[in-house]
Amino acid sequence: MSETDTTPRPGLPARLFDIFRLVAVIEGVTTLLLFLVAMPVKYLLGAPGLVQLAGPVHGYAFLAYAALMVAALWGRGWGVADWLRTFGASLVPFGTFLNDPFLKRRRAADGRA
Known part of the structure; x- marks a missing residue:
């Protein structure tokens, strides 16, 4: 297979x-660490160091989530509501954990397990 083969x-x-x-x-x-640990330490104890560390880590994790969501779900025939649900899960604490059973069920239903 050549380097330009897109099979x-x-x-x-x-x-x-x-x-x-x-x-x-x-x-x-990373969302939970940022919201439940780093931000309280910053605002209650006046120590912003954890936010300065956790913030960028969470930012990169969020970007990876969004990019991989498109790469992994594109072409699976998911509706707009499924895409919005999956993206929206990344915006709220515990959302990705609550959405995981949905992802498992959809993957099994897609027959691409």
């Missing part, structure tokens, strides 16, 4: 979906 690889969609779910957990954990 789809059979296992790639499933692996991308698994990677997306892992990044969703990471994004959720």
Whole structure:
């Protein structure tokens, strides 16, 4: 296979979906660390160091979530509501954790497990 060959690889969609779910957990954990640990320490104790560390980590996790969401879900025939639900899950604390069972069910229903 040449470097410019764009032939789809059979296992790639499933692996991308698994990677997306892992990044969703990471994004959720960084959200909770930022909101429940770093920000209270900053505002209650006046120590902004944790926010300066956790903020960018969460930002990169969020960007990875958004990019992998598109890569992993594109072409699966999901409706607008499914896309909005999955994206919206990244915007609220615990959202990615609550959305994970939905992702599992949809993946099984897609037959691309």
